[in-house]
Amino acid sequence: MADLSTDDLRAAVAAGVVSEAQAARLLVISQQRGGFRCNMADEDEPFELFKGFSEIFVTVGLALLTSGIVALSLMLGNPFLLPLVAAGVSALFASYFTLKRRMTLPSIFLAGTFGFSVFVFFAIMLGGSAMPDAGSFALVFIATAAALLGYFRMFRVPFVMFLTGLCGVGLAYSLAGFLLPERFIGESLGGSLAEYLDLGTSPTLAFTLLGFGLVAFTGAMVFDLRDPHRISRNAASAFWLHILAAPAIVNVVVVSLLGIGGASGYLLAAAALAAITIAALIIDRRSFLTAGIIYIGTILTWAISSTDMDTGWGVIWTLLLMGGFITWIGAAWVPLRAALMRALPDFALKSKLPPYPEAT
Known part of the structure; x- marks a missing residue:
């Protein structure tokens, strides 16, 4: 057998x-x-969008059918009830395609349709004034997140955690705008993306995003620690939260360090990326390293440009070194992680992290 x-x-x-x-x-x-x-x-991070072309086919059909039902409701009823109709239809279809058929892509589509529909409904109900304030937006995101958590409790679709996380981003910025309106508006006007992520230039915006990233990371680890072997939907739910947490944390930390300027800023950013790489290996999540790829290229470009090398050759060497590093760490991830985990002393929750070979 x-x-x-x-x-x-x-x-x-x-x-x-x-x-x-x-x-x-x-x-x-x-x-x-x-x-x-x-x-x-040797296990990879489980990730699945669809099991076969039949799921793509069903998803296209669901998109057309849902659109038709919503259009029919628009002709026969109150247009303000359209989001409720779409949300109800999504939940109805999910009771079959998610609970009974357990189809991945249709479940993701239906969860996304439900989330968008309830967001639009609450935006109309709670933020429907001509000039809604930050408090109204916060209520919309709270209500939408609550509805999504109810949907998750009923259907257990991991992608719902991603949608809930997006509500968390909106809620964080809404609360920042509500509690610190002058600083929030002042930092939001006329700045570049890098300035929005810099703790020194835009502390309110950057700390808000960093705080969200830490909360999302904590939620992801709660799911991960429940499923160290990554065979259940807990691991998939953690994956979607890590997708949000990683760029939020990495972007703010590295951009803020690069904002120091000069060699010290680049060296500190390189040290931060090294620490992030170690953390990614420990928790066995590649998303954190993926979020830092662009900054690895930035630091390599700075290091090469500080020499007398021709610009063209500098670009070539940057691509070769960055590509070689990413390929190497991707191919050697499992033995690298095993060596790191064996070298680390015992610490709380180490036994609840994904397993690794204890013998060389």
């Missing part, structure tokens, strides 16, 4: 044959019998 792999357990969970908790227990028992972590396979 063939051995049961992690992919088999993920498929069983997706098909509803076993629960996530049962699959996790089966995996732990299997690994304990085979040597636990030393028997772990």
